[in-house]
Amino acid sequence: MNSLEKSNSELLTSSQLRALEAESIHIIREVVAEFERPGLLFSGGKDSIVMLHLAVKALRPAKLPFPIIHIDTGHNFPETIEYRDRTAANLEIDLVIGSVPDALASGRVQASTLPGASRNRLQTPVLLDTIRDGKFDAVFGGARRDEERARAKERVYSFRDEFGQWDPKNQRPELWNLYNGFTNPGQHIRVFPLSNWTELDIWQYILAEGIELPSIYFAHEREVFERDGMLMAHSDFLKPEHGEKVFTERVRFRTVGDMTITAGQKSDAETLEQVITEIAVARVSERGASRADDRTAEAAMEDRKREGYF
């Protein structure tokens, strides 16, 4: 690429990103204007970080008028928790934590003893309890439609009934930029401001805006072991079984979630530019590459979403 072509392509990228940014900001402002008590789901992953960044832009110079919510499985990358706490402190916003360990201790949820079970599914009741206890009527989520095929059918304003359920066959039509946020008490709306972003858009925006990410997104040395063809981080929460060997590898994480289900990949990408180069030529989707939870069944995501998952 010569320099003229390069600057031209940067200009194109920037115009796409600005259009997506404007759409997301419009959605966030609409929610703040119309709902009594919004909250923003924040996992410390790149999508929720971008969503929070957009929310700050949408409402500045005012402080964010809503809390961030973290559904905590207790199996966290320490880097993510440090990032979460520092971000909340810097922005002077409240942090609401829905704790899976607490729910296990109180007997609200039961851990599965089946092999390969994770705390992934336990997040759903904890999330729904947190929404109900906090009386949230709108909850921002960082999901994107390009992530997965059930998500491709999801509305920007996704209606949830009293049980937190999503009914994909009975969704409100969504036209122009006119969003219908009317609910009765006990019901809520999940709002997805990043619906139209792709994984690459997210990374390019992070680069364009100079947004800081937790260090695990970049190549680093880590103790890992191989399971089902994926490199899992060795930690107190996830240990090798029958002959799986622990070794040190240079990895980065493409998505960041619960440590027991998020796989790393071999990488030397230490900068955002290098990560973007790797992603632009990647032939495996981010969920396929790094989420053990999505491999369970063809419709794993759809089933979990119906129950009220993120």
Next chain:
Amino acid sequence: MELLRIATAGSVDDGKSTLIGRLLYDSKAIYDDVLDSTEQHSRRQSSEYFNLALLTDGLKVEREQGITIDVAYRYFSTPKRKFILADTPGHVQYTRNMVTGASTADVALIIVDARHGVVEQSRRHAVIGALLGIKHVVVCINKMDLVDFKEEFFRPIQDDLHDLLTELEIKSHHFIPISALEGDNVVEKSDRMPWYIDGPLLPHLEDLELPDNTVETPFRFPVQYVIRPLSNEYHDYRGYAGTIASGRVEVGQEIAVMPSGATTSITAIETPEGDANSATEGEAVTIRISDNLDISRGAMFSGTTERPATENSFDATVCWMSEHTSLKSGVMLRIKHTTHTARAMVSDLECRVDINSLSDFGFCDELKLNEIGQVTLRTSEPLIFDKYADVRGTGSFILIDESTNETIGAGMIGRPPYLGAGLA
């Protein structure tokens, strides 16, 4: 514009899903693991060939029954452009979904089976595209492989739809003979149809020029949210946040604040990238003004000339979307228009429109699911609006059921000139 929004619909088995699968596959928007799982599913269905259509089916019930039940959004990009494609089913009972997909589109992609010619559903898609204000239509005449790539199957379809689109006042239209299954004229030019001299579909979509109409259209800015930080640092700050619905605005410009009509001038335009001297349609900005006026959500900024209408009664074309109720005169509804919500009532249900011929059926008592009609609406408070044909953002509204909270109708203010005249 480097982001192009496309709406597509087709009839049963005309190969729409295969075409979309082909676009995604050939532009490398499909990852290998997604392809693998689709291939496994293809094999389970004992398909002879790898079923590209399965790439686009989202829900379990859709994969099982081989149908599309809802609008799905697809993303792909090339070095030239990013595309967002709203994929909707085309059956008559899905007019609702087609209207939804078309509401945000710049381009409509119509697919016609070369063997069957222009069917009712192709016409309906063109009409809905026109009603929703889409300015560009691309017609793909598909399955050319099944008619030996012969021109004589292509031309009559082109002539038919050319006349229809002209009547619908869609001036920009383009016809491409393709085989989605075999890839002819989708991404690469086919050498099996030498009689077709233009380029294939994807390059056409990449190069399609959308007019920059921010010069001629009037400035419209519905106030979405008033930002008041109430902090020591920003003690007197008051900013009006919103998205510019049409036109262009600059610092120093005199504006009118509707509905009061008071005039003031713009002192600052804050964009997501910082302060700017001007901003145009589609940008989400915060505007500050020189006077202390009583302005809240639902107000609208416009130029001091060419102001929007402020009325509590107007004509509109409505598409009815409820399975459970029908639209009747005198029933109370909620209306959401720009950033303003009020109550509305149909005072006059003028006619139901035959969506295939665009002639009207004359007066009727009610509109049912998937029917389109021309109505007069009265609202509990005046709305600040333009005709949909002039400004999409200030001429569109949705209707909401007051008891169930469902979105039950979509409306466009005004009356299209071709409506009621009947089509040839």
